[in-house]
Amino acid sequence: MSEQSAIKVKNLVKNFGKDENLVKVIENASFEIQKGEVVALIAPSGAGKTTLLMMIGCVLEPTSGEIWLGEEMVYKDKWMAKDTRRIRREKIGFIFQAHYLIPFLNVLENITLLPQANKVSEADAKKKAMELLEYLEIADKAYNMSSQLSGGQNQRVAIARALANNPQIILADEPTAALDGERSVSVIKMLKKIAREQNVAIITVTHDERILPYCDRIMKIQDRGIVFHEIEEDDIL
Template sequence: MKTKLAFEDVSKQYGTGDNAVKALDHVSFHVNEGEFVAIVGPSGSGKSTLLSIAGVLLSPSSGRLILDGQDITNLSAKEMTKIRLDKIGFVFQTSNLVPFLTVRDQLLLVAEIAKKRDKEAEQKADELLAHLGLAHRRNHYPEHLSGGERQRVAIARAWMNSPELILADEPTASLDSKRGRQVVEMLADEVKSRRKAAIMVTHDERVLDLCDRVLTIKDGKLIATAGMKAGSQPLQHSHH
């Protein structure tokens, strides 16, 4: 099993001296290729900090971070930006789509930022939209899409650069349970079929069965790991 992301004894502290707040306290875990991991925990537990460090938006105060075999702990701001563009896909609570771009152009914007907008990128955008059931919406603007469709566009956009790691922050927060579940199923399927890795921070317990593992964080510490043992089959539900 190839490890895609490893946190090795990672801590993050804000402030100094008596005012120091430990947002993450010696956190270690790894995510393998093809693995979809959920992180749960109360507000203020350190989930956002963990996701920000995994997304190379923040550097840890101590510890090491390995992404796709590369030590990315102490990069310059410029190097961090490049890693985010090349290796990481983000899906947020709200779809964060650009209101004045069509669905297809949302995806091509990613290629443009990475200076890779070409015929190949256009073909890739069309394939992703077809794959996620959005081909008939490709020339629509976000205001004409349902919440579920917007999140699917956000997922398609996250895959545009073939990232090694997908980070999803409360992706079901603005959706009803049925659409929320569809969105998470889609994420899980993509991670498995592409042999990538994903971490989802969520409050939504109804989608945890779709994850390979659930990590719980409290007061900046990872406390318990629930979920499947490596190699075992997820529980089958009666409606399959």
């Protein structure tokens, strides 16, 4: 693998059920995603987008194949690490359609919760959280509750939370689905800025065609395999 490779998948297979109830979802998928890239993952509903994302995120176990995250092989026909939670904590940030902020914690507390659970000191966790909030231009909301924020602001907080452990990879599942056009574009521009400036690889599952021009490549699940479409500069809005 090259030093710039963030994700490498080789001959990945995912089936559900067995015998007459066997359902093949992903078959022999192979691809590589580089650090600093934003890749849109698209396919019809039920085609396996979230399944693929959760396998890369070490949440759902594949049937067979290989997954590399950075220089670490995390799966080769079985999990290579005893504790996949360690991989998720160290390497991956997750963003979802719903922000899933804890309603009885303020913005700062939501962001520092995971780092502190990973034994980062409260002072260091708060310092990092404030740096992220300033980077995302929402530092003035640090002590607000999520109920006091707009949908777009809450999603920025969710992005800050995903970045709190300095992940190499961000996996986003429909992060703009609940937002209007202007806020959707704002979020994807922010993700692209993060990818470029922090050398993070981002895969975003989406049905939102408005954000596709801001991605570097489009990854499609087609006939249970993976095909790519490059984004041309002239496509950018």
